[in-house]
Amino acid sequence: MQVNAVLGPGDEGERLAWRFGGDGIFRLPPEARSDVAIALGHRALVEGDHERAAALLRQGLTTGGFLYDPKTAIVADLLEATRAAGGSADQAGALLQIHTSWLPDRGGVRFPALMARCQALTMAPDEADAAFATAAELTAEGYPVDLARTLLAHARMLRGVGRFGDAETLLERASAVFQGEGLSGWVTHVEMLRTTPPRGLGPLLTATERQIVQMALERRTNSEIAQSLYMSKRSVEQHLTRTFRKLGISRKSQLADLDLSFE
Numbered sequence: 675m676q677v678n679a680v681l682g683p684g685d686e687g688e689r690l691a692w693r694f695g696g697d698g699i700f701r702l703p704p705e706a707r708s709d710v711a712i713a714l715g716h717r718a719l720v721e722g723d724h725e726r727a728a729a730l731l732r733q734g735l736t737t738g739g740f741l742y743d744p745k746t747a748i749v750a751d752l753l754e755a756t757r758a759a760g761g762s763a764d765q766a767g768a769l770l771q772i773h774t775s776w777l778p779d780r781g782g783v784r785f786p787a788l789m790a791r792c793q794a795l796t797m798a799p800d801e802a803d804a805a806f807a808t809a810a811e812l813t814a815e816g817y818p819v820d821l822a823r824t825l826l827a828h829a830r831m832l833r834g835v836g837r838f839g840d841a842e843t844l845l846e847r848a849s850a851v852f853q854g855e856g857l858s859g860w861v862t863h864v865e866m867l868r869t870t871p872p873r874g875l876g877p878l879l880t881a882t883e884r885q886i887v888q889m890a891l892e893r894r895t896n897s898e899i900a901q902s903l904y905m906s907k908r909s910v911e912q913h914l915t916r917t918f919r920k921l922g923i924s925r926k927s928q929l930a931d932l933d934l935s936f937e
Contacts, residue, residue: 708737712748719751720859722866724759728752735773744779746788747820753795754827767796784820787812791824799835802828822851826864833867836920842868883917886910890926 715730731752735745752773753766770792779785787809794805806828813821829844845868852860879887882903889899896914900907918924 708734710734711737715751715755717859719755720863722863724755727755728759728761731755732769744782744784744788745777746774746779746782746785746792749773750788750791750795750823750827753792754823754830757795757827758830763796763798770796783814784817787814787817787820787824791827794824795827795831799831799837802831806831818851819855819857822848822855822860825851826860830867838921839923879917879920883913883920886913887917887929890914891929 711730712734715727715734718724718727718730731748735748735752749770752769756766756769757763774789774792777785790805790809790812794802794809797805806824809824810821810828813824825844825848829841829848832838832841832844845864849861849864849868852858852864885903886899889902894902896907896910900910903910914926921929923929
């Protein structure tokens with residue numbers, strides 16, 4: 675069921691959705707509901723319906739079962755869906771605490787990397803880089819999709835704070851792995867992320883950073899900006915460095931290519 679859920683649109687996927695969708699899940703034996711909910715949660719995750727994915731995965735975790743994936747992998751999916759749907763690091767942390775009181779796969783070869791990914795998903799974006807790197811390094815041999823899912827989760831978090839350049843590198847790697855494994859649904863998901871242009875980046879910036887960006891777009895030099903804002907040239911340079919990092923760019927000329935609206 676879970677394999678079908680991530681293969682993308684097709685006869686098998688449509689039969690899965692028809693057979694188990696809606697109220698059909700409640701006609702199944704209780705012990706089977708967990709795995710069906712998780713399979714449907716994976717499908718929703720692949721399709722980008724993160725709120726539905728989070729609800730289904732949480733239902734699966736609270737029902738019991740887990741015939742297909744270790745529980746830690748399902749928790750990681752739940753945390754990823756929660757963060758992608760707009761949930762905070764604190765919310766993800768609370769879910770992790772609730773659902774890891776007992777982990778039957780704690781001794782499995784996949785556990786260290788999966789748990790590291792879970793921990794990374796409970797962190798603020800500016801603190802999570804090292805944790806995601808650890809999760810990638812710990813990925814067990816023979817589980818390339820675990821690596822790709824870690825890269826994808828990291829990239830999505832980076833995109834959320836405007837680090838599009840860093841995210842693109844990770845998405846490229848993830849896409850190559852998914853392609854190699856024949857997971858067309860995940861390939862489509864990643865490629866849609868890669869082709870979605872940066873929009874509405876203005877809210878990422880502080881008031882001072884927005885002022886500096888506006889003056890930079892007016893082709894003012896750093897010295898002129900410093901004089902207008904009553905700060906040192908060095909301070910302007912430091913603000914620009916932080917701004918470029920947030921926006922995923924490396925020079926002033928790239929500012930004109932971004933949507934810096936505040937909607």
